[in-house]
Amino acid sequence: MSPEFTSGIKSNQLIFEHSATGRTNGAQMVEDVASASEIPEGLLRKTPPMLPEVSEMDAVRHYTRLSQKNFSIDTQFYPLGSCTMKHNPRACNTLALLPGFLGRHPLAPERFGQGVMACLWELQEILKDVTGMTAVSLSPMAGAQGEFAGVAMIRAYHDANNTSGNKSERSEIICPDAAHGTNPATATMCGYKVREIPTNTDGDIDVEALKEVVGPQTAGIMLTNPSTLGVFDRRIKEIAQIVHDAGGLLYYDGANLNAILGKVKPGDMGFDVIHMNLHKTFSTPHGGGGPGAGPVGVSERLKPFMPIPVVGKDVVGKDEGSFRWLTETDLPQSIGRLSAHMGNTGVLIRAYVYALLLGREGMVRTADYATLNANYLMARLAQAGFDMALPSRRATHEFILTLKRQAKDQGVTAMDFATRLLDYGFHAPTTYFPLIVPECLLIEPTETESKETLDAFADVMKTIQEEADANPELLKDAPYTLPVRRLDDVKAARELNLKYSPAKD
């Protein structure tokens, strides 16, 4: 009765399967000039790459239909904790794609780039204020690269201020056990040993444990506050004191600033360096996995070490008011460059447009409503009988629900709930992160979702719980209504198949 929805082309086909030898998309063919080659035969490619040979329509149809197989914020509620899936205003995209911006070569003289540089300079100013830092460099291309820049600056700072001659004296970076995986991975890339500290049952850092690990070997600590547990660490000032007293610096993982925008500034908490994920708080799109932008903000003492380039504004002289790139010459102690040019400029323009649209009131409102939505949804789910990981705490932009009880009693896991949610048209929350909470769902609704949507989500969670009560197997086999049923990850890893090879016939 319900044949496969084929669209006249088999729905599972790869673009290669639409290909036919000799088929071309003629409008894209420039003149054939094989003759003019000065490349010696020996350097020429012998067999052409197996790229698809399709018409423009084949490609348009294939990729349009592929896109429809995705969940996205534009189509679904997507409460992925720690990911801040909020609405991406369309003006940001439209304006970032203006021909004037797109056509500019990165190495074109500065006088042909004053427009874009003005945007970037103003963005630096905005981010400084929001974070309470002294200076900002926009060059890191995602959060993890921002982290790298930050920790590398900590290292450069210690190296520069080390009088003992023993540069590896401060060899450790402290991370809470709840930290995002990029934090320890970054510390390692910067040549540090990672010391993990535990979290208290109330969700705050175990300060006593911190006191034990901190010492002259401490280069710094990587924190995020609100933490990945979705709570604000109330003893942050004390923590800062302890680390600073030991000569270490404080790194703030600012991937998610949604709940503190205009409410509390990392600089005021005592942090020395912060990275921000513009692709979260500043609503640049996630694009199915990037691009992002991970600007870093620094306190006065780390300023000389910022990654380059930074946008500078001439304040005196004949070029007064004009913008230029600050480079090695201006910042000789810089940790250096992280990308071939100025990072992900197009993403930065989107964030800039977003910041202008929000304005200072909008920033504060973002924190207000992100927090309201999280606390409301937490309350609704608690009322519905779900267990919160930290029931006594306020939620920040997110909160954690644990299905430990359900896993034990009914054998249904967080993943079962997650995949079943898909059938109801909701993207799953983040599962199994942070690692310290068993069978957890990390839920971040964001400020752009309406009460109606949150209510619908809470209702569906309750329905799924009822399904689990009645028939746990139903959840195990979910999803049912998506392009594919539950996928076999084990097979994917065991029988590695990472590219298409045409079937031999």
Added chain:
Amino acid sequence: MSPEFTSGIKSNQLIFEHSATGRTNGAQMVEDVASASEIPEGLLRKTPPMLPEVSEMDAVRHYTRLSQKNFSIDTQFYPLGSCTMKHNPRACNTLALLPGFLGRHPLAPERFGQGVMACLWELQEILKDVTGMTAVSLSPMAGAQGEFAGVAMIRAYHDANNTSGNKSERSEIICPDAAHGTNPATATMCGYKVREIPTNTDGDIDVEALKEVVGPQTAGIMLTNPSTLGVFDRRIKEIAQIVHDAGGLLYYDGANLNAILGKVKPGDMGFDVIHMNLHKTFSTPHGGGGPGAGPVGVSERLKPFMPIPVVGKDVVGKDEGSFRWLTETDLPQSIGRLSAHMGNTGVLIRAYVYALLLGREGMVRTADYATLNANYLMARLAQAGFDMALPSRRATHEFILTLKRQAKDQGVTAMDFATRLLDYGFHAPTTYFPLIVPECLLIEPTETESKETLDAFADVMKTIQEEADANPELLKDAPYTLPVRRLDDVKAARELNLKYSPAKD
């Protein structure tokens, strides 16, 4: 097991059902300036219109998901006969949306519009060549308006050349029974009586019948060749002779030129006036029902009557090479204006870009492959056991299959086949047109579809025939896999519900 795919918002909701009083899309709010009004109280609106009050995200999500409920060329094979659903190249859209074109006020001085006017002027030249006509006016906004312009010109011509003083002498327009509905409707709008003539069993016009109806009362004949039956009328020259001899003029309905581009020119067949549907042959998008563009081409004798404005190019004097609008002053005998400005300019730009991409070779190729595809699919379906309406004829860009036999033997109709096709991911062909072929499907594959797609379609048609053999009821209840099942048209017309009213509570 398969809950309604809700997307976190009930999938059937109207935008009004996402609305909440006081919800606003703040980014679109300009300053509130109620005070500055010079409008007297009595003229002010008392109650605001019930427009949706939603956030940008609500709107984006709602309309994105609505769009996904459509079939479209970008997602499906769409062999709707007489509609020429071929690929709409993306360059046409991207270039037509350039800010320089979009921002121009239609009444801005000509010197600020030379770019767009150059495009339009060249398009006129291209269309003249393709149709074999002497002049072209781009102003009609769709096929039917082009028809109106054409028939109005015929009328103006007769009026101008009428020496008897009795202006209504020529009071009839002849249309074949297979004609598109717009033809007789247009003749009526132009104040003519419509005389219908029959079609022979071989698909050509019944010339004897024509001879009988033609006479001094004949203003003209509206034809399309290839006809809506998908065949080329071989006696066209003779027909032209008969009508011209009687003092009538020949109108060519050029909605579908796909099969004759560069192969045969309506001007050479003896036609005096033609309209073209750029939204068919010239691949401008159908947009779910428009906009289109229906330029008219005329022979020398109808030139003075063309609708204005027309783009002119100054060939001498100080403005040599510059473009200007030809208006009432230049064409005092013009039938007049059809739109407030220059018709659907943006559509015209798309067609112009398309024409440049194809070029003269591409035009001929379009005819070649549109014809090849139609004849191939006709052959495949004939092999599969379907009855062709005109089995002995070549197909042009389209052909007709009749399910008269199936309707009689199995009780399944053309509409049953059509809706069942949807389940297989193919849009239905045109059903029940032309009116003279019972239970017909008018199938136009177009040149942009691949053999693979045509084969898949033929296979599915065969499958459906097998379903009909096994269980005709299955077809009656189709479709099964679309957002809705078969819709009740009778209810729609009887219990008119043309707008949403909020449920009272």
Added chain:
Amino acid sequence: MPFIPHTKEDTQSMLDVIGAKSIEDLFDEIPVELRAKPLENVPAGRSEMAVNRLVRQRAAEDVQPLCFIGAGAYEHHIPAAVWELTTRGEFYTAYTPYQAEASQGTLQLLYEFQTMMAELTAMDVSNASLYDGASSLAEAVLMAVRANRKSKSKRILVPRTVHPTYLKVVKTITQHQGITLEMLDYDIDGGHLNIDTLPSEPGDFTALIIPQPNFFGVLEDVDALTDWAHAHGALVIGVVNPMAMALITPPGEWGTEEAGIKGADIVCGEGQPLGVPLSSGGPYFGFMCCAQKHVRQMPGRIIGATNDLDGKPGYTLTLQAREQHIRRSKATSNICTNQGLLTTAATIYMSLMGPEGLRRTAANSHANSCTLTKQLNAIDGVETIFSRPGFHEKVLRLNKPVKEVLSALEDRGILGGYDLSAEFPELGNALLVCVTETKTEEDLQHYASSLQEALQETLAEVSA
């Protein structure tokens, strides 16, 4: 081969199935003597890259100065989301929704559109669009003739304050139907149709057209005019700017209770202000709303709600028996393809604006127009002509020929307005100036100071 997917092998095997030797054979029913000569005036095909470059240069030529022209096409800010959504392939490349089950996206959207337009005009029902404002007025006239069965005269009363181009279009389209368009002059002080100048004797009038605002931007005395029309057995055709409807009395509420019937009978107009860019004049869209009782006389597509086999709500084309594809020579109109994609844009635009956003846009445009008028009136040699209030356009009289002044303004980066002197010579050097919400205070000041300079300059030139 641009846009053609066939490989050589495909072509050959397809010909084999057909039983033809070559593609050429497929054209063997076309008499040889008719075969076309090569297309010499069609240029050779070019790559997308080459076309891209050419057309971008053309578009770049047309970058516009600051625009204060209105006269039927209005520059409003269009939220970025409108066209990003409208040009989604599934909207952009779908056909007219004949096959309802496969077109629920378009159909539901059009049903929403009809609801919004009916709300905005306060009328009972709306169709799914006509070509543009001008042709929608022509269709409204034809419809009124059909709808007013009591009237035999086919006399349509047309104020001179209707857009002059609309009048031309109405003439073009309705001239073959024995319809008389009777012109009514405007009040030289108010710029409106003075109720006192309407025929006082009884008579058979088919309809009265009421523009709101009128071509001068002036607000008509709609209540009195509506009452007059209904008292004389004439239908009321409102031709309105939909943006203005967010602020002023909609045609569904025109007239007074005393007259027995309230509201216009047919309302039409140009939909462009609702999310459609100026685009050199098109594509825009015409809209049409009417009282329920006239719905069967309405031209164009109409979408109705219904249910599917399972009782689930759905949408479909309805009342098709009015249309050419069913009724042929007896259809209400020959219109077939309309302006679907533009109504898509308008529907999304109205959703994003909401009642408050739209009201503010209208109010802001009005306020800006008032502000500029005040500033300009302070200039020597500039005066407002009409005393009646307007929406966002004003007619000014200059003490210099308008053409010269406009040209001087152009040199200062301003398109100063629409020159009325050819069409309304009785007004002298009259200029129609439009201001929308898009103009800032600086823009207004720039206009004012530029006009001052321009007037002085032309003065200097004249005296030199």
Added chain:
Amino acid sequence: MPFIPHTKEDTQSMLDVIGAKSIEDLFDEIPVELRAKPLENVPAGRSEMAVNRLVRQRAAEDVQPLCFIGAGAYEHHIPAAVWELTTRGEFYTAYTPYQAEASQGTLQLLYEFQTMMAELTAMDVSNASLYDGASSLAEAVLMAVRANRKSKSKRILVPRTVHPTYLKVVKTITQHQGITLEMLDYDIDGGHLNIDTLPSEPGDFTALIIPQPNFFGVLEDVDALTDWAHAHGALVIGVVNPMAMALITPPGEWGTEEAGIKGADIVCGEGQPLGVPLSSGGPYFGFMCCAQKHVRQMPGRIIGATNDLDGKPGYTLTLQAREQHIRRSKATSNICTNQGLLTTAATIYMSLMGPEGLRRTAANSHANSCTLTKQLNAIDGVETIFSRPGFHEKVLRLNKPVKEVLSALEDRGILGGYDLSAEFPELGNALLVCVTETKTEEDLQHYASSLQEALQETLAEVSA
């Protein structure tokens, strides 16, 4: 409230459910003394209309002259379909495809991307992207150190013909790992890495980087270099322009049979030429391919094909145990978010170009570069520096300071190239000029005549 859907009533009823009096209460766990002062340097919120106008003005300032700069970022024609599809909301606003069942669109596309990149480079496998070309080279170096278990030295041989900024980035990123970057000078005649200058003594080398084409646009002697590396136990890291791969021997085929092993071990580079606009430098995307045996050392996301419960094919993130979210401090890299949307564009770009379209684009760029070089060499005071063949960039020596010449070219609407004189002073007044398929014959002539004039002009100025 921009982007916030809450009505007053919503807010109140939500607070009631929470049991809080005000939104302010929800922040009561933040110590009072930490509460932020107002954001004074963030401007007040503006409407989309206002922002639109401001940012459009900014973009308009940046309209560019005709561009002959390459140096790592290349202007190619991008089919319109690429970005119309890429910015579809379902691609644009999806997250990293963690939840595979809800992300088959992105996942299948990335699987196709991996296939295409592996094909283009003739390597076994590809990842799903890294940040950009420069950082991908840094990751390749780190990967080589992990992958070459036999080598203990962490010595990486780096030709000076690698892009100088890439080198800086490699230094920044790898400096904390005890890695030595040993620079190899280039051949002053050929502009390439001369095999004879490589260390002849045996030694422990971890990897040799081979750029193809190199920073001077020159084609390296890849076969000999690859053989040398493999003979010395070093891995080969190719850093290649993917567009060039359509024309020249891909790294998977570098080396000769004699050496026993054929092909590079790791290939990385900048993906920008494949459908990504110049965009002031980003977002672009880095790519990385490698031999199958090294796949577990690869950084970044990798997509694998698998089946669902019903045996239907599907795609999912795989080998996640390499990544930071599982392996944490022992991950292959800290990379998390990568450049997904750009690989979407690249995949669509490659689909639209196909092997022949891509080859022609590359061949045309090469031919245009040859043509221009010939024309320029005919000018007095201009000579090609290097004798070896190149792809689409050439180094020219001028008889005038490059900076002045470039500025004179700018006045003629041309960005003349990349000034090498600061980074390669030994080359004198050296200019790196790039030509792609986007340039017409007239463009090349315009460049040639402008350069001639520019040289004369600077001469005149100098002598004046």
